[in-house]
Amino acid sequence: MNSDTLIETKNLSVGFPVGGKLFNKRVLKAVNEVSLSIPRGSFFGVVGESGSGKTTFGRALLNAAPITGGTAHYDDGEVNYDLGELAGADLKEYRRRAQLIFQDPYAALSPRMTVRDIIAEPLEVMGLCDTREEVDERVREIAGLCRLNLEHLRRFPHAFSGGQRQRISIARALVSKPRFVVADESVAALDVSIQADILNLLKSLQDEMGLTYLFISHDLSVVAHTCDHVAVMYLGQIMESAPTRQLFNSPRHPYTKALFSAIPSLDPDDRGKAQKLEGEIPSPTNRPSGCQFHTRCPFATDLCRREEPHLETCEAGHAVTCHRWRELQLAD
Amino acid sequence: MSLIDVENLTLQFKTDEGLITAVDNVSFSLAPGEVMGLVGESGSGKSVTAKSLMKLNPGNAVYSRESKITLHLDDGPVDVMSLNRPRDMEVARGGAISMIFQEPMASFAPAMTIGSQMVEQLLIHTDMSKSQARELSIEMLDRVGISDASTRFGQYAFEMSGGMRQRAMIAMALSTKPKLLIADEPTTALDVTIQAQVIDLMKDLVDEFGMGIIFITHDLGVVAQTADKVAVMYLGKMIEQGPVREVIRNPYHPYTQGLIDALPQLDDLDKPLMPVPGDIPSPLERPEGCVFHTRCGKIIGDICRTAVPSWADTGENHRTACHLCHEGRHA
Structure with missing residues (x-):
């Protein structure tokens, strides 16, 4: 494992049993043999439609979904863990080092707790502070970093707007001083005017606290502006993974290309120019043969229907899962 | 001639904490076949405005006496504000006006098949027989791109994917041939690829049916x-x-400038994201003067804090309510 890699997965799979108790027992593979490495200090984006397995992937890295195949290693320079084997004290320590910011700030905060108690709860649960004064000190410090007004700490969540609530839930995630943070659709429920504010806050906190983010989103334009590396998921697999600029300037996978062109342009004269993707993402219990994307791909051939492509490196840091990446000219 | 005229619409909600102004003196009109985008953050009153056109707001809503909504139909104008009995309101609710809601899972009844819900509303709003209604419903499902429409007709909402449910919702809203369609964030809950399909579909349907659309969105x-x-x-x-x-x-x-600057653009990745500073104030603490002055970076003086700006012409059919325009300065 490379010394500047925080998390490395090799053929990581997450499966859930579905169907009858005795017969027809099947496994739904939400994440299917994903190999990725997340560099320390990166803002790593994962994009995909709903049902692509991006949330399950994030949860598996937090040890909140069962790893059923492959491995995931975590190494922040101080400790290193095999995430599939975590238990006991190591698991507790990993919980402190890896945190999650949720999507919906209206559902993620208990309406019966004050903001101070919400932010302090992780410290108390993990026993990180000995005295109440120490807890208050830490809460005030993180609240300041997240641009929360100190007089807000005595109030209840209902008094706050969506943007303020999201800042509270960021403060709660960061109060235990984690190294790795999974932000699962953390701006999807916010208005555009507030969204930019939260993204800028996440960026500045990254510099101040030395964080590594796994930023899960369905919105490519948000990902393009915040992440330095992006992985595109489809039906539990990585379709393409590249540094952000490279992915946007020269996408190699037809799915990536289609996702870009589906974003509504702000130019009213661009109407109807988008290249449309037909159909919908298939159910993971009923996977297509061959390439997972062939049912919607405009370039699919017999080979695509028959044989499954593997993640191949096409340039440094840029990998793609497509039989035809060499011949297709996708960049415009 | 316009399809609907809204004049001086003002709407307050009676709550325990006092009267909350949700819509304040809003006027606009829409021509047949025209698509109007109604844009704003959550809490800006865009959904409440649209629901007023069907008088769908809850019982604690108080409309001001000056509020006037006139629907121009083939057999003469209808004054929506004066409709009171549920039976009279049928013309505005599902008859001449249909609505598509944001969350298609929440807007279909879970225990009735999609088909029976489509047929039910056709029986209320038209004088079709049950079999005619069934035929039309299947035809509409087919028209919005749902394959195997006659099987889907007998299914429940939970058996469909999000995109398909939204298509079924559109089919249902259009089957009564409304003059005006209100689409309240119809694509917000959908994936980008499905959103693109639904937008395309709606454009085709406007061309085909020629109704007016009010499209509510924050995007x-x-x-x-x-x-x-x-x-x-x-x-x-x-x-x-x-x-x-x-x-x-x-x-x-x-x-408006702030909203556009806050939008992440794909063609310029170096442009920093500029949030509109501050948070939208609570409706209980509505600012005096221009409602936006607490977050505005271009305040020109006390006038913004004290006087409500009136409309100024800022281009052809383009109007803006901002004191800067009256000063003759481009904001």
Whole structure:
């Protein structure tokens, strides 16, 4: 494992049993043999439609979904863990080092707790502070970093707007001083005017606290502006993974290309120019043969229907899962 | 001649904490076949405005006496405000006006098949027989791109994917051939690829049926791709309206400019994201003067804090309510 890699997965799979108790027992593979490495200090984006397995992937890295195949290693320079084997004290320590910011700030905060108690709860649960004064000190410090007004700490969540609530839930995630943070659709429920504010806050906190983010989103334009590396998921697999600029300037996978062109342009004269993707993402219990994307791909051939492509490196840091990446000219 | 005229619509909600103004003196009109994008943040009053057209707001809503909504139908104008009995309101609710809601899972009854819900509303609003209604419903499902429509007709909402449910919702809303369709964030809950399909479908249907559409969204990109004209709302006030090209390329109001700057653009990744500073105030603490002055970066003096700005012409059919425009300065 490379010394500047925080998390490395090799053929990581997450499966859930579905169907009858005795017969027809099947496994739904939400994440299917994903190999990725997340560099320390990166803002790593994962994009995909709903049902692509991006949330399950994030949860598996937090040890909140069962790893059923492959491995995931975590190494922040101080400790290193095999995430599939975590238990006991190591698991507790990993919980402190890896945190999650949720999507919906209206559902993620208990309406019966004050903001101070919400932010302090992780410290108390993990026993990180000995005295109440120490807890208050830490809460005030993180609240300041997240641009929360100190007089807000005595109030209840209902008094706050969506943007303020999201800042509270960021403060709660960061109060235990984690190294790795999974932000699962953390701006999807916010208005555009507030969204930019939260993204800028996440960026500045990254510099101040030395964080590594796994930023899960369905919105490519948000990902393009915040992440330095992006992985595109489809039906539990990585379709393409590249540094952000490279992915946007020269996408190699037809799915990536289609996702870009589906974003509504702000130019009213661009109407109807988008290249449309037909159909919908298939159910993971009923996977297509061959390439997972062939049912919607405009370039699919017999080979695509028959044989499954593997993640191949096409340039440094840029990998793609497509039989035809060499011949297709996708960049415009 | 316009299809619907809204004049001085003011709406307050009676709550335990006092009267909350949700819509404040809003006027606009829509021609047949025209698509209007209604844009604003959550809490700006865009959904409440649209629901007023069908008088769908809850019982604690108080409309001001000056509020006037006139629907121009083939057999004469209808004064929506004067409709009181549920039976009279059928013309505005599902008859001449249909609505598509944001969350298609929540707007279908879970224990009835899609088909029986489609047939039910046709029986209420038209004088079709049951079998005619069934035939039309299947035809509409087919028309919105649902394959194997006659099987889908007998299924429940949970058996469909999000995109398909939204298509079924559109089919249902259009089967009564409304003159006006209100689409309240119809693509917000959908994936981008499905959103693109639904937008395309709606465009085709406007061409085919020629109804007027009020398209409520917070996404200016979606507006740019669908609407003919745009109205921007903030805290219950309409602050700018005009043709879509004008408003997006030449926004006058600092809030409209802020919304456009806050949108992440794909063609310029180096441009920093500029949030509109501050948070939308609570409706209980509505600012005096211009409602936007607490977040505005271009305040020109006390006038913004004390006087409500009136409309100024800022282009052809383009109006803005901002003191800067009266000063003759481009915001």
